[in-house]
Amino acid sequence: LPEDSSAIISRFQQYLQINTAQPSPDYSGAADFIFSQAKTIGLESQSIEFVKGKPVLLLKWPGTNPDLPSILLNSHTDVVAAEYHKWTHPPFDAHLDKTGDIYARGSQDMKCVGMQYLEAIRRLKNSGFQPVRTLYVSFVPDEEIGGHDGAEKFAQSEEFEKMNVGIVLDEGLASTNENYRVFFGERCPWWLVIKATGSPGHGSKLYDNSAMENLLKSIESIRRFRASQFDLVKAGLRAEGEVISVNMVFLKAGTPSPTGFVMNLQPSEAEAGFDIRVPPTADEKMLEKRLEEEWAPSSRSMTFEFKQRVSTLNEFGKPVVTATDDSNPWWSLLEGAVKKANGKLGKPEVFPASTDARYFRLRGLPAIGFSPMANTPILLHDHNEFLNQAEYLKGIEIYESIIKAYTSYTEHTRNDAYRDEL
Ligand SMILES: CSCC[C@H](NC=O)C(=O)O
Ligand SMILES: [Zn+2]
Numbered sequence: 001l002p003e004d005s006s007a008i009i010s011r012f013q014q015y016l017q018i019n020t021a022q023p024s025p026d027y028s029g030a031a032d033f034i035f036s037q038a039k040t041i042g043l044e045s046q047s048i049e050f051v052k053g054k055p056v057l058l059l060k061w062p063g064t065n066p067d068l069p070s071i072l073l074n075s076h077t078d079v080v081a082a083e084y085h086k087w088t089h090p091p092f093d094a095h096l097d098k099t100g101d102i103y104a105r106g107s108q109d110m111k112c113v114g115m116q117y118l119e120a121i122r123r124l125k126n127s128g129f130q131p132v133r134t135l136y137v138s139f140v141p142d143e144e145i146g147g148h149d150g151a152e153k154f155a156q157s158e159e160f161e162k163m164n165v166g167i168v169l170d171e172g173l174a175s176t177n178e179n180y181r182v183f184f185g186e187r188c189p190w191w192l193v194i195k196a197t198g199s200p201g202h203g204s205k206l207y208d209n210s211a212m213e214n215l216l217k218s219i220e221s222i223r224r225f226r227a228s229q230f231d232l233v234k235a236g237l238r239a240e241g242e243v244i245s246v247n248m249v250f251l252k253a254g255t256p257s258p259t260g261f262v263m264n265l266q267p268s269e270a271e272a273g274f275d276i277r278v279p280p281t282a283d284e285k286m287l288e289k290r291l292e293e294e295w296a297p298s299s300r301s302m303t304f305e306f307k308q309r310v311s312t313l314n315e316f317g318k319p320v321v322t323a324t325d326d327s328n329p330w331w332s333l334l335e336g337a338v339k340k341a342n343g344k345l346g347k348p349e350v351f352p353a354s355t356d357a358r359y360f361r362l363r364g365l366p367a368i369g370f371s372p373m374a375n376t377p378i379l380l381h382d383h384n385e386f387l388n389q390a391e392y393l394k395g396i397e398i399y400e401s402i403i404k405a406y407t408s409y410t411e412h413t414r415n416d417a418y419r420d421e422l
């Protein structure tokens with residue numbers, strides 16, 4: 001590796017070594033690091049604590065025409081927890097192996113992207129490039145737990161309003177082939193708990209309407225639905241983000257005893273939790289009906305509760321998605337810029353899980369999910385998350401090209417996609 005590249009990789013490793021794992025992320029460590037980077041690059045920086053101890057770090061590269069809507073490059077500073085003993089290299093060592101793979105929690109999700117933004121800016125600045133539009137880079141907390149104290153408050157703030165943002169880039173997913181994946185929307189999380197009650201009884205007795213039987217009937221029904229959705233994906237008829245996913249995440253029942261559970265007692269209560277993800281264009285009413293009639297019918301002594309239920313629609317009743325046609329110039333600009341840097345984009349997709357991009361889209365802004373990682377296994381939230389250094393360096397070139405194209409775009413763009421509704 002040339003001298004320059006090893007310095008770039010070592011800065012990436014430094015960021016990865018800061019333990020920002022939920023539930024107690026080292027946000028002040030991350031802030032110190034990001035601000036020290038901003039200083040050496042020559043970017044203005046600001047920390048906004050909408051919630052104490054959870055800073056939104058905002059960097060700014062002023063453009064020559066501050067009247068044009070600005071560009072926002074967003075990333076989150078937190079990462080999910082890691083089970084240390086199940087990793088081949090400790091998750092916060094950022095170990096670089098002989099093949100160039102860098103192992104760390106956050107190497108894909110999404111400290112890579114945050115640092116790639118900064119490295120791209122550093123190079124552009126050094127080359128003498130001048131942006132026309134102002135460029136902002138935000139590092140937000142708490143994405144992994146829903147972003148309520150981070151991007152959600154940020155997107156709704158006066159500070160954000162003043163930034164006059166026209167387009168947001170946020171995270172995507174690694175691609176296992178040579179085409180980068182790119183996302184225009186995301187599925188909405190519905191975290192459902194269903195609860196069954198029934199008559200308790202002797203473990204030897206066959207009878208109807210026990211809590212366990214009632215719950216199992218629901219689970220069977222939910223699993224049939226799950227299979228019907230999964231089959232569409234397996235048959236290649238639908239993309240991952242276009243079906244409703246339903247996965248059971250907990251089961252809770254039984255009567256505890258000092259040695260485990262009482263074995264000859266059928267319990268009077270049983271419950272199960274499901275992580276459901278609903279595509280932006282899905283029929284919510286249909287799903288609700290299914291839930292009321294088949295998954296948790298009161299006729300079977302069942303109740304349900306949502307731990308979280310995010311609507312697929314915005315305040316105008318429209319799906320929360322970013323346009324991918326001619327009405328959104330940022331799409332073709334992105335395509336062109338990636339191509340110019342010798343990269344290829346796949347077909348725009350719906351992100352299968354949730355990201356902070358939703359909060360920007362809810363404001364009526366276009367937001368594109370994109371993490372430039374091609375030919376890479378998808379390891380976010382998994383053990384042994386890694387990114388190859390060559391792929392990381394390639395991503396920096398991709399962002400250089402995007403930042404050039406975006407900040408140089410001088411056509412008048414509206415920064416309010418809902419103008420028609422308003
Ligand atoms: C919906 S709050 C949790 C957000 C989380 N985001 C990334 O994994 C997700 O589970 O999609
Ligand atoms: Zn993420």
Ligand SMILES: [Zn+2]
Nearest residue numbers: 080109144380
């Ligand atoms: Zn994540």
